[in-house]
Amino acid sequence: MTCTLANVTFNGALQIVVYVAVLLALAKPLGGFMARVFDGPVGKAPLGLGAAMGWFERLVYRLCGVGINADGSAVEMGWKPYATGILLFNVLGFIAVYGLERLQHVLPANPAGLGPLESGSAFNTAVSFVTNTNWQGYGGETTMSYLTQMLGLGVQNFLSAATGMAVLVALIRGLSRKCAGTIGNCWVDLTRATLYVLLPLCAMLAVALVSQGVVQTFDGPREVKLTVPLSYGEPVKNDAGEIIKNADGTEQTRTVAVTTQMIPLGPAASQIAIKQLGTNGGGFFNVNSAHPLENPTPLSNFMEVLAILLIPAALCLTFGEMVKDRRQGWAVLAAMVVIFVPLLAATYWFEAQGNPRIAAGAHGVDQSASGLSPGGNMEGKEARLGVAGSAEWAAATTAASNGSVNAMHDSFTPLGGLIPMWLMQLGEVVFGGVGSGLYGMLMFVIVAVFVAGLMVGRTPEYLGKKIEPFEMKMAAMCVLVPCALVLVGTATAVLVPQGQTTSNPGPHGFGQILYAFSSAGNNNGSAFAGLSANTPFYNIALGLVMWFSRFWIIVPVLAAAGSLASKKVTPTTSGTLPTHTPVFVLMLVAVVIVVGALTFVPALALGPIAEHLQLVHR
Amino acid sequence: MLAHLRPALVLFLLLSIVTGVVYPLAITGVARVAFADKASGSIINANGKPVGSSLIGQEFGTSDPAAAAALAKWFWGRTSAAGPAPYTALNVEKGTGSSGSNLAPTNPVLIDNVKARVAALAAADAAVQVNRPAGQGIPIDLVTSSGSGLDPHISPAAAEYQVPRVAKARGVSEDTVRGLVLKHTVGRTMGVLGEPVVNVLELNLALDAAASKR
DSSP states (O other), X not given: OOOEETTEEHHHHHHHHHHHHHHHHHHHHHHHHHHHHHHSOTTOOTTTHHHHHHHHHHHHHHHHTOOBOTTSOBOOOOHXXXXXXXXXXXXXXXXXXXXXXXXXXXXXXXXXXXXXXXXXXXXXXXXXXXXXXXXXXXXXXXXOOHHIIIIIIIHHHHHHHHHHHHHHHHHHHHHHOSSOSOOOOHHHHHHHIIIIIIHHHHHHHHHHHHHHTOOBOOOOOEXXXXXXXXXXXXXXXXXXXXXXXXXXXXXOEEEEEEEEEEEOOSBHHHHHHHHHHTTOOOOSSTTGGGSTTTSOSHHHHHHHHHHHHHHHHHHHHHHHHHTTOHHHHHHHHHHHHHHHHHHHHHHHHHHHTOOHHHHHHSTTEEOOOOSSOOOSOOTTOOTTTHHHHHHHHHHHHHHTTOOOOSSOGGGSOHHHHHHHHHHHHTXXXXXXXXXXXXXXXXXXXXXXXXXXXXXXXXXXXXXXXXXXXXXXXXXXXXXXXXXXXXXXXXXXXXXXXXXXXXXXXXXXXXXXXXXXXXXXXXXOOOOOTTSXXXXXXXXXXXXXXXXHHHHHHHHHHHHHHHHHHTSOOOOOOTTSOOSSSHHHHHHHHHHHHHHHHHHHXXXXXXXXXXXXXXXXXX | OHHHHHHHHHHHHHHHXXXXXXXXXXXXXXXXXHOHHHHTTOEEEETTEEEEETTBOOOOOOXXXXXXXXXXXXXXXXXXOOSSSTTOOEETTTTEEOOOOOOOTTOHHHHHHHHHHXXXXXXXXXXXXXOOOTTOOEEGGGTSBOSSSOOOEEOHHHHXXXXXXXXXXXXXXXXXXXXXXHHTEEOOBTTTBSOOEEEHHHHHHHHHHHHHHO
């Protein structure tokens, strides 16, 4: 027996509750663990990881020429050298991915014999993976050799996530130190994030995914014989590549018989583990985690969707540990949860309602949910995942800057698709990317403290640090740069003919363009995938937007970190605004929502909201 | 800047080797030992020959009413937006593979596709004279395309809807067919996660195997 309320099932709601509960339960131990990793001495790490990989860590520093002090800690850097190191490291990543993509046809591990990528697509993809966006203008199984996937894209999945964590940890040090000239060593932070946090978690997740049926092999695709042979009509072309037409103007077609099916394989599980845990999101296969070989079972789905938010949620508590006031970490996490859960529930609600045009136009279709049928809007969704599992993923992947999908967002109901779009437009600070979500949110915290300070007429302070014009300028930049990139990019695409590659008519077509720039401008990577984005215009425009939205935030964040580190700590008085109380949590939520709503509601009204009105009022 | 070049280059190379070579190779090794079958695509063999993957669907149905009668004896899966043929998991030559339709709910093409599918299902029913009770709805997953275009499953409701047609087309009792459906139905994981599903390819292969035994 299944109880349903307006097509929302008890079981669907239960799945969401279980998800949030397990996430929060795992965040606490992982948060504490990461604090010990980032505060720990060189060559040592908790849980025996230091014993296993400490020798390698020391070797890395010796080869890199990282100085070690007499007390065993690494020589630290000020914010400018730290930022230079991070930028240089990422530029190298870009060059490496671009090179691999352009040369994959002459490099090994290419059993399907795929050719090199065209330069625009290679540029876009390289930027996309270096910036932790993982926007994909290509289909993985038909474009990328195993070597490119592993050594190019797979590596950047790790290193872009490590970059996010390093920048975050530098900012946290800026907040927790007093009168200091340094904010850590970027090489050490990148190394420790990769070796002690990302690799062990990925190894566990990857093996668990293989146990569910995710493929992991270097064998080429496997051919199987179809039980029922098929055929399809294909237009006949002349030598010049033009379609030959019959006398009556119709296209000539010939029948092509299909008797076999090729099963794509590859080292997928290892890459899927990091694409989920590192909030990367770039799928091994074209349809990402909707692909049954990428996400075969409800259990694999649960592990993958959990992995999306796991590190971003845990980092909030790492922050609390590192500033030696756990309440501050819980307060930021609480603000994220308060925004996330209602939006997730709403996505599920809208998707469960189904499509009124199918109800009205195609007679005899049953969209009601029951114990035997998922019901609701099933176009673009997988049967094993259903409406609740797809909605849960859509909200999580856009709240985090992950961008992987397990259902096609383009086919969501207008309001069910509006929420993922808006979650990105909030600046990817509700959980957000690994590291980048929390450093973005801490910039919003600075804005919130400033606004609260204005309201009560006191000098704004956060964790004892005075917030002064320089920090406010940096915070304002972090808040405004993505907004500007999204809106200017969308406006440009709408105005030029090269931008008109939408696949759906009317307001939904506009929504496809807005979604693309919201995704790129916030380093998310998911798409309303009907948009033909593998064109020179979109490859270059979205590539530039991704690059600027990543590094025009990282640099101001590190500048703020340097400035904060050098400040004195003001003693707490009765007039200090506490930043761990429910009142402040609500203040922070309000600032995030107001900025996101004021900036984007006009654009959303032209897209999904107009489409919704079309749908309900025919 | 130059002082940073050496650590940047060295670190990039070392971490590339660890995360891009050692890590995937180690996982592949573990996968080969512990889950050999699942790591290489969960291939189904019949008479020693590979006939499919239990995770990748195959096309048994149609949205063309004229082609429906010949396919009445099979359980149909989701409709597939993969191309050029439905359920194409990989076509290197054409550069196609998994794909959703990406049709918006307001797109008239979506409604046309659903109507064509409804008509094809009705034609298959008519071909074997299945009479349905008035008001019996077609479960939504049977008339919509999946996210991957390769969905191996349908809902138990979508399978039950097809039981009378398949039974008649094959000249066996509905209870026999229903028994096989039940055997190939998987419930929610731990009673909570996901949705209950029926594996279409495995069910159809079992139907054929049962027929050849008689």
